[in-house]
Amino acid sequence: SQTIHQWPATLVQPVGSPLSLECTVEGTSNPNLYWYRQAAGRGLQLLFYSVGIGQISSEVPQNLSASRPQDRQFILSSKKLLLSDSGFYLCAWSTGTGGNTIYFGEGSWLTVV
């Protein structure tokens, strides 16, 4: 069966510091991969999605970037964190877009102080 893991689960970082959140999927090949952010009191915002190695699409302009160095690995990064980057970040995968179910990881809490 397929599993998805992301880490770290919680992170407290000072403003201006770098960020790296990692996500890996097991049990499937060539998945679509996603990074979502969930801010307090708001819904889920799609940040990035990837349909293959090195292929990244950004949904909104922001202080973050994503990379996919391997087929089942997805990394969310920032060079300098802002207070507004605080939130709950969710990695997810699907076998493809167009009606396919998206499966989520456990989430990572980021607090920028």
Add this chain to the structure above:
Amino acid sequence: AQSVTQLGSHVSVSEGALVLLRCNYSSSVPPYLFWYVQYPNQGLQLLLKYTSAATLVKGINGFEAEFKKSETSFHLTKPSAHMSDAAEYFCAVSGSSNTDKLIFGTGTRLQVFP
């Protein structure tokens, strides 16, 4: 383009009472519709999914949802609430094209009182 609207950011029910969480969608193509549940500090878990095979969709934990095209609705129901149902619920929609992505509503927080 697709979108969903969840009516009511908070819903409170007593244990044993009917749960009704409302979702209306907008889609220019036949939609795929989803309900997800999120327990505190966890990721989202799929409750059920509509794929046009049947208008009444049964999901996990006793939940079900009915697709009503005439009302553009996909409301989530459960006959009898349990304390363990307290969570946030998200409705989502997607089209069938490979360029379509899953679009989420803003969520409804369900509280269950003893």
